[in-house]
Amino acid sequence: MSYRLPIGVVLLSIVFIILQFTYLEAKTQVDVVGALGEGFVVVFILIGLFIVQSLRGDRRVYLPVMLGLSSFYFYILTEFLGNFLEQSRYVKYVFEDTLRIMGIVFIALGGWRWIEVRDMKEKAITESESKYRGLVEASLDAIISIEADGKITLWNKAAQKVFGYTEEEILGKSVTILMSEEYKARHTAGMKRYLKTGVPKMIGSTYEVEGLTKDGRSISLAISLSEEKLENKRLFMGILRDITERKLAEEALKESEEKFRNLAEKSPNMIFINKKGGIVYANEKCEEIMGYTREEFYSPDFNFLSLIVPESRDLVKANFGKHMKGEEVAPYEYTLITKDGKRIDGIHTTRLIKYGGESAILGIITDITERKEIESRIQEYMEQLENSNRMKDLFTDILRHDLLNPAGVIKNATELLSEDDGREELDIIQNNVERIIDIINTASQLGRLEELDLLDKQKMDLGEVIRHVADEYSKALSDRGQKVVFDAKDKFEVDANPIIDQVFANLLSNAIKYSPGQSTITIEVVGEDDSWNVMVIDQCGGISKEDKDKLFTRFQRVKKESVKGTGLGLTIAKRIVELHGGKIGVEDSRDGDGCVFYVRLPKKGESNASRHEK
Amino acid sequence: MVVDDEPGIRFILRKMLEGAGYKVLESESGEECLEILDKEKVNLVLMDVMMPGMNGWETTKRIRENEALKITKVIMLTVRADEEDMEKSFQYAGSNGHINKPIVMEQLLATVKWVLDNVRVEG
Numbered sequence: 001m002s003y004r005l006p007i008g009v010v011l012l013s014i015v016f017i018i019l020q021f022t023y024l025e026a027k028t029q030v031d032v033v034g035a036l037g038e039g040f041v042v043v044f045i046l047i048g049l050f051i052v053q054s055l056r057g058d059r060r061v062y063l064p065v066m067l068g069l070s071s072f073y074f075y076i077l078t079e080f081l082g083n084f085l086e087q088s089r090y091v092k093y094v095f096e097d098t099l100r101i102m103g104i105v106f107i108a109l110g111g112w113r114w115i116e117v118r119d120m121k122e123k124a125i126t127e128s129e130s131k132y133r134g135l136v137e138a139s140l141d142a143i144i145s146i147e148a149d150g151k152i153t154l155w156n157k158a159a160q161k162v163f164g165y166t167e168e169e170i171l172g173k174s175v176t177i178l179m180s181e182e183y184k185a186r187h188t189a190g191m192k193r194y195l196k197t198g199v200p201k202m203i204g205s206t207y208e209v210e211g212l213t214k215d216g217r218s219i220s221l222a223i224s225l226s227e228e229k230l231e232n233k234r235l236f237m238g239i240l241r242d243i244t245e246r247k248l249a250e251e252a253l254k255e256s257e258e259k260f261r262n263l264a265e266k267s268p269n270m271i272f273i274n275k276k277g278g279i280v281y282a283n284e285k286c287e288e289i290m291g292y293t294r295e296e297f298y299s300p301d302f303n304f305l306s307l308i309v310p311e312s313r314d315l316v317k318a319n320f321g322k323h324m325k326g327e328e329v330a331p332y333e334y335t336l337i338t339k340d341g342k343r344i345d346g347i348h349t350t351r352l353i354k355y356g357g358e359s360a361i362l363g364i365i366t367d368i369t370e371r372k373e374i375e376s377r378i379q380e381y382m383e384q385l386e387n388s389n390r391m392k393d394l395f396t397d398i399l400r401h402d403l404l405n406p407a408g409v410i411k412n413a414t415e416l417l418s419e420d421d422g423r424e425e426l427d428i429i430q431n432n433v434e435r436i437i438d439i440i441n442t443a444s445q446l447g448r449l450e451e452l453d454l455l456d457k458q459k460m461d462l463g464e465v466i467r468h469v470a471d472e473y474s475k476a477l478s479d480r481g482q483k484v485v486f487d488a489k490d491k492f493e494v495d496a497n498p499i500i501d502q503v504f505a506n507l508l509s510n511a512i513k514y515s516p517g518q519s520t521i522t523i524e525v526v527g528e529d530d531s532w533n534v535m536v537i538d539q540c541g542g543i544s545k546e547d548k549d550k551l552f553t554r555f556q557r558v559k560k561e562s563v564k565g566t567g568l569g570l571t572i573a574k575r576i577v578e579l580h581g582g583k584i585g586v587e588d589s590r591d592g593d594g595c596v597f598y599v600r601l602p603k604k605g606e607s608n609a610s611r612h613e614k
Numbered sequence: 615m616v617v618d619d620e621p622g623i624r625f626i627l628r629k630m631l632e633g634a635g636y637k638v639l640e641s642e643s644g645e646e647c648l649e650i651l652d653k654e655k656v657n658l659v660l661m662d663v664m665m666p667g668m669n670g671w672e673t674t675k676r677i678r679e680n681e682a683l684k685i686t687k688v689i690m691l692t693v694r695a696d697e698e699d700m701e702k703s704f705q706y707a708g709s710n711g712h713i714n715k716p717i718v719m720e721q722l723l724a725t726v727k728w729v730l731d732n733v734r735v736e737g
Contacts, residue, residue, distance in 0.1 A: 401664070404693055408716020409622035415719060416629045428622045 009044075009108045013101065016040060041100060045072050048107040051114050061114045068106030075099035145228075145237040148195055150174040150187075153235065162221075162242045164214030180210045180218055195234075203227050203236075208243070220247040270346070270367070272297075273353070274320075275360035279304055289367060291339030309335040309343065316348075323352045323361055336365070345369045391450055395443060398568075402439045406432035442568045449575045455497040457580075459604060462492035462500075462532055466523055469504045476512050477521075484508070486523040492532045493604040496580055500601075503573040503584070504534070507597045510569065511538035515594065531582065531600045539594040548586050577601070615639040615654075617647040617673065618662035618691065626717065627660055634723050644668030648676055656686050658730055661709070663692045663699070674707035687729050689713055 048069045051061060078096050136143050142159035146152050152175055155167045163170075163178055176184045194200060206224040213219055221240045228235040264271040264283045270290070273281035282297045296302060308316055312334035319329045329350055336344040346365040353362045410432045413425040463486075470484045477483060494500075511521045515538045522537040543551070552574040570584075577584040582601040589596050616627040619642050628638045639654065641647040645668055647659065659677065663670035674688045689711040690703040703709045711729040713722055 400693055404716060405620060406622065409620070409626055412626040412630070412717055412719070413622070416626065416633075424625065428625055432622055 009104070009111065012040075013104045013108065016104075040104065041072055041075065044104050044107045045069065047111060048072075051107075051110055054114075061110050061117055063110075064106045064113065065110030068103045068108075068110060071099050071103035071106060075103060139239070142240040142242075143237065144175065144178075144240065145235050146175045148191070148234045148236070150176060150191065154237070159240070162213070162219070162240065163211065178211050180212050183209055183211075200227070208247075211240070219244045267364075270363075270365040272363050272365075273355055273360050274304060274363060275355055275358060277304065278302070280355060280360065289338065289344060290336065307336050309337055311335075319348075319350065320361060323350060324359065326352065333368070343369075345372050387450060391447060395447070398439060398443050402443075403436055406435045406439075439568075442572060446568055446572050446575065449572065449579065452579060455499065455579045457495040457497055460494055460496045460498070460500065462494055462496075462525060462534060462601065463488055463490065465496075465501050466504055466525075466534070469501055469508055470523075472505065473508050473512060476509070480512060481518040482512060482515060482521060484521045484523060488525050490525075492525050492527075492534075494532060494580070494601045495604050496601065497576075499576055500580065503576050503599060504536070506569040506573045507536040507599070510597070511536055511540070514538060514540035516541075527603070528600070531602050534599045534601070536597045536599075537589050537594060538597075539589075541594065542588060542592060543586065543595055551586060552584065573599075615641055615647065615650065615656045615658070616660045617641045617644065617665070617670070618660075619643060619665045620662070623662065623691075623715075623717075627722070630717070630719050630722060631726065634726075636726070644670065644673030644676075647673055651677065651680075651683055651686065658726060659686060659688045660713070660726075661688050661690055663690055663703075671702055671707040674703075674709050678708035687711070687733055689725060689729055691715055691717075 048065045051065050052069075075096055078099060136154065136156045139156055139158055142162045143154065143156045144152060144159050145154035152170050152173055155165070155170050159170075160166055176187060179187055190202060194203075203225045206222055209221050209223055211219045211221045220243045222243050223238050223240045226237050228237060264281075267283060267285060270286045271281075271283040272279055272286055278300065279297045279302060282294055286297065287293060290307060292302075305313055305316075315332065315334060319332065322329050331347050331349040333345065333347050336346055338344060345368050347368055349364045349366075351362045353360055355362075410429050413428045413432075416422075417425045466486055470486060473484070508521070508523075515521060519539040521539075522535075524535045524537070526533045526535070552570045574584050577599055580601055582599060584597070584599050587596045587598065588594075616624050616631075616638060618624050618627070621642075624640045624642070628640060631638045639650060639656065641650055643665055647661070650656070651659075659674075661670040661674055668676075670690060670692075674690070677683050677686055677688060687710040688707070690707070690709045691713050692699055692703070693715045700712060703712055710733045711725050713725050
């Protein structure tokens with residue numbers, strides 16, 4: 001319906017008016033023409049009503065149409081009134097015709113405008129539609145619209161790419177073919193509910209769904225829905241994005257994170273992640289062993305260095321620094337402190353990792369406290385075993401050499417006894433029996449000392465001990481014309497057991513035995529840092545280096561040596577000194593003419609090593 | 615000659631050997647033994663192995679190395695008579711016989727007699 005109708009109407013109206021005036025002029029009644037005029041009026045009233053009904057609200061169309069209809073109304077009124085009032089025919093016709101023409105003209109004008117407005121609207125719609133179409137097609141996201149019954153009415157290129165269906169294939173089909181079974185039911189139910197209640201649940205928000213492609217693949221989609229209400233249609237529009245890959249990556253990440261957590265949680269080792277000096281992850285074992293809860297570990301006030309003994313902190317910090325520079329750090333040992341102050345030995349394996357996009361240190365700590373304890377117990381036990389083995393060897397050696405010789409001599413002497421008066425044999429027997437008893441006594445003393453770990457100690461003055469020992473040997477000294485020089489008057493206080501006098505007695509008796517007659521034995525005490533150094537200087541003529549080494553270790557005689565053992569005296573002396581946390585040894589004297597046997601004993605109160613470490 | 619640092623052993627050996635009619639000298643160390651051998655003519659040395667200073671093996675070796683002492687035979691006295699000791703006595707030191715301590719008189723006299731009668735010291 002273009003411009004033809006209103007133009008036609010106007011032309012017809014003009015023709016009709018001309019006819020009317022002709023009819024007036026002629027003053028003749030032509031019924032055909034009158035009937036025709038009445039028919040026009042009816043047609044135009046109908047047109048006017050149709051326009052009013054179809055285009056409510058548009059004043060430009062509405063106004064002329066209403067004016068036209070009003071004219072017709074007055075026309076009809078004057079027709080009846082004219083008949084009733086018996087007006088002059090002239091007036092009646094002129095008035096009637098004027099109204100009739102006005103009605104026709106106004107309605108024709110309204111019709112013209114109506115068509116014009118409709119065309120403009122159509123044009124605007126076409127324009128916006130093509131813009132909109134372009135946008136939809138250019139979109140990277142799939143855009144689909146459906147009607148309330150699920151029929152697809154819009155399908156863009158991106159949708160084709162995502163789902164695989166072409167526009168021709170999919171338009172008019174139900175949207176449910178794009179859904180997995182699970183979502184089909186949910187969609188149907190949701191749509192039904194919405195259409196019934198009008199309360200949207202999904203519309204206006206973005207959420208994730210699972211879709212089904214043409215070739216049956218399941219894909220993850222992010223979807224946002226909107227609704228559009230046209231005159232009597234409801235359109236639902238969805239913008240969808242394929243997030244399958246993102247989802248897969250997310251899932252893979254989640255899985256690997258879960259795997260790590262599972263492994264870490266069940267690990268018998270302590271596992272933690274340290275980011276910028278703060279603990280961001282700690283497994284169950286960390287809580288169990290260290291005694292802190294995870295809340296405490298993760299607290300920003302928590303200082304992880306407080307878990308480490310002060311002497312290990314620099315090491316740990318240095319190693320963390322190495323990591324941050326990208327260097328590898330080999331597993332290392334250090335000691336941890338638990339919440340209640342217990343020390344834990346651990347082997348620490350660390351690695352630089354990315355955590356939350358930043359560098360962090362993943363640490364695994366194996367608690368080796370128990371292992372260390374067991375190791376040290378084994379070590380202790382082995383030392384004991386070794387020691388008792390050494391003692392066994394020593395006692396076997398004593399039996400074979402020290403005891404066998406005198407016993408053999410006694411046996412031989414008794415055999416010879418019958419052959420002469422026996423005085424000499426009896427002397428020998430007596431000497432050797434005394435030797436046997438002496439050997440047995442010293443051996444059993446050594447055995448006892450070897451088993452001891454600790455001696456009871458009291459405050460003693462070494463000067464007094466030495467003077468006392470020298471007194472005891474005064475007879476032996478005068479027998480050989482020897483003398484002892486010990487000038488010191490000071491007090492040399494030590495924590496010692498009275499058994500310490502045996503050490504000096506042994507050194508002095510050796511000095512007497514091995515120094516020539518008329519010689520002088522000098523005893524000096526020198527204060528060193530935290531110990532007293534007692535030196536017994538004799539004139540024995542020197543001892544070879546090898547012999548010096550063997551002097552204090554009787555045990556070594558069990559090796560294939562043909563050097564006569566020195567007896568047990570120095571071995572016992574050494575053991576006693578050791579039990580006091582001291583040291584015994586021998587050096588050449590300054591003039592090279594003798595030996596200096598020295599004994600270093602900790603000064604009183606200066607030693608916390610009084611416990612002998614085996 | 616009896617060489618032993620133990621006076622008891624020296625006494626016993628001297629008594630036993632004198633009882634069997636031998637003339638016996640005594641020495642308390644390897645060094646003293648060599649000094650005496652320089653002066654005296656000795657047919658047989660009973661040598662203790664374990665002595666302070668120069669031990670029995672070393673002393674015996676010196677005796678064997680001395681051309682002038684060819685006629686002097688050596689019997690070692692040991693408490694340890696394992697293979698290694700024996701080998702050291704015979705091969706290294708060059709002794710002519712071996713006696714175990716403690717001393718059994720019959721064994722001692724038999725060994726001494728056998729060595730004196732049968733062993734000829736090779737030049």
